Amino acid sequence: MRVRILRTLGYKVLSDINAVSVVMPTALIGTVILTLRGRGVGKSELVRRVDWLSDRIRAKGGRVAHFAGAPTSVVVERGIEVLGPDLVGVVEGLAEETFYAVDRFQLSFYRNMTIHLFISEALVSAGMYTRVKLGGGPDHQRVTYSWLLDHVSFLSQLFRGEFIFPTVGLSVNLENTLNGLERDDVIKIRRNGVGGIDTVELSDTERACGRENYDFYCFLIWPFVEAGWLGAISLLGLTPPPGQEADVWLEVNRAQDMAQLLGKTLYHQGDLSYFEAVNKETLKNAFQRFEEEGIIVIRKSKDSKHNPPTTKIADDWKPQRDPETGKIIPKGRLWDFIETIAQSRREG
Numbered sequence: 001m002r003v004r005i006l007r008t009l010g011y012k013v014l015s016d017i018n019a020v021s022v023v024m025p026t027a028l029i030g031t032v033i034l035t036l037r038g039r040g041v042g043k044s045e046l047v048r049r050v051d052w053l054s055d056r057i058r059a060k061g062g063r064v065a066h067f068a069g070a071p072t073s074v075v076v077e078r079g080i081e082v083l084g085p086d087l088v089g090v091v092e093g094l095a096e097e098t099f100y101a102v103d104r105f106q107l108s109f110y111r112n113m114t115i116h117l118f119i120s121e122a123l124v125s126a127g128m129y130t131r132v133k134l135g136g137g138p139d140h141q142r143v144t145y146s147w148l149l150d151h152v153s154f155l156s157q158l159f160r161g162e163f164i165f166p167t168v169g170l171s172v173n174l175e176n177t178l179n180g181l182e183r184d185d186v187i188k189i190r191r192n193g194v195g196g197i198d199t200v201e202l203s204d205t206e207r208a209c210g211r212e213n214y215d216f217y218c219f220l221i222w223p224f225v226e227a228g229w230l231g232a233i234s235l236l237g238l239t240p241p242p243g244q245e246a247d248v249w250l251e252v253n254r255a256q257d258m259a260q261l262l263g264k265t266l267y268h269q270g271d272l273s274y275f276e277a278v279n280k281e282t283l284k285n286a287f288q289r290f291e292e293e294g295i296i297v298i299r300k301s302k303d304s305k306h307n308p309p310t311t312k313i314a315d316d317w318k319p320q321r322d323p324e325t326g327k328i329i330p331k332g333r334l335w336d337f338i339e340t341i342a343q344s345r346r347e348g
């Protein structure tokens with residue numbers, strides 16, 4: 001109850017802050033650069049997306065700094081200067097000035113100034129992505145309302161420590177968000193006889209423009225999906241070794257270090273898309289969520305200086321090993337949890 005009240009208050013305060021705080025060009029540029037599919041972005045495309053994002057922010061009731069009528073291209077140039085070459089690089093000698101992210105982590109700080117405005121759209125998009133990523137025709141990518149509700153509530157739960165969600169409740173917020181995306185012609189909704197939402201799919205316009213708006217929302221949330229997935233697979237490492245019945249208790253700090261090392265390795269081997277996911281803070285949040293979900297147990301002693309907190313995997317989440325090979329069997333609760341997160345991970 002207390003948590004709920006604090007959260008509601010937090011949301012109220014946050015939306016009050018949003019209403020008065022002005023989104024700066026650096027935040028617009030950071031957000032655009034971190035939500036692009038390609039390696040870099042040409043100047044004209046960057047300007048176009050900054051204009052698009054400014055419109056979206058205004059439509060959400062946010063405010064965007066305007067610079068005495070200077071054209072967006074000038075505002076973008078100045079913003080890039082402010083961010084500096086350590087954050088945004090320029091490739092010289094091309095047909096068009098082309099920018100790229102040098103330090104994605106520092107840029108994420110600027111992206112964070114806009115992400116909360118779009119968190120509902122981002123979760124809906126990640127929920128739809130469970131089908132969209134399978135490809136194929138529109139029929140194949142269509143999701144039912146209940147499927148979407150399941151996935152969006154799963155993701156909201158997973159990220160409830162990271163973001164503050166609208167207080168209207170999950171299903172009302174989902175409907176509002178879907179109606180908004182329909183108005184923006186990003187998705188197409190089929191309704192049943194009494195006006196309830198039956199299915200949702202990408203609109204023809206959105207498909208024709210190469211999903212650029214839909215992808216924007218996905219790119220906002222993908223680093224967080226990646227972090228949740230990384231945290232969850234790192235828990236597999238807490239499975240007792242073959243032949244050992246006793247639980248493995250590991251210092252929480254060490255478990256998080258291991259998750260970070262695993263993340264770095266997967267990133268450099270191409271199995272993890274976002275280095276941002278390897279961030280210790282994000283992993284700490286993930287572990288806290290896992291404890292709240294009862295996936296892991298954390299034991300704290302009074303004297304935490306000499307006896308740092310330790311963790312083990314909860315009994316009913318513990319993966320089984322194949323008695324013959326000693327390998328972890330890809331089945332069970334933890335595995336299903338990992339799979340559900342994985343369904344929203346970025347493909348390729």
Ligand SMILES: *[C@@H]1O[C@H](CO)[C@@H](O)[C@H](O)[C@H]1NC(C)=O
Nearest residue numbers: 105108109112162163281282
């Ligand atoms: C951005 O926001 C997320 C979600 O609230 C948070 O976990 C992350 O640490 C923030 N990143 C930076 C660089 O502040």
